[in-house]
Amino acid sequence: AQSVTQLDSQVPVFEEAPVELRCNYSSSVSVYLFWYVQYPNQGLQLLLKYLSGSTLVKGINGFEAEFNKSQTSFHLRKPSVHISDTAEYFCAVSESLPGTYKYIFGTGTRLKVLA
């Protein structure tokens, strides 16, 4: 069965510093990968997605992620964070199998940007 692991529940980082949020997944078939962000009292907003092709994907707000099939990882990075990036970030996978229409989410990483 597919699963998603976000090892870091909380990541504090100073403003303008780089950040990496880690995501590992487990699946016996090929997957589609997503990163979502959730601000307090809001729904989830898509940051970026990997469906196929180039393993480096760029998203909104300066975020990017790299798909590594051999390590089954899809880590999210930003070279310089802002206070406004403080939020919870979720990694999600969806299997490419026919008849599969659900996302499996990780438990989330709370990013706290410090002034």
Added chain:
Amino acid sequence: KAGVTQTPRYLIKTRGQQVTLSCSPISGHRSVSWYQQTPGQGLQFLFEYFSETQRNKGNFPGRFSGRQFSNSRSEMNVSTLELGDSALYLCASSWTGKKTEAFFGQGTRLTVV
């Protein structure tokens, strides 16, 4: 373009009651999914509908049910509420339910007392 609308935003119910939550997807989207979000379990998939048909179902008891109407609006129902059903219920809509971006509503915060 209007986003995904969930009503109500907040709800307080008593154990044993039932509740119905509503989700209006983005215009043109035919796939609607429901998720339960709790601090302990994170986001868990409930079910997905496409053109009024349930295509996928998560591992939730039969007390949790849903449906989708011909205009793609969806409802989910929880019967015989338990304290553990307290959660944020999120609805997401997309064109096809696979590969395409899922747009989430702000959720319905259900508190069971």
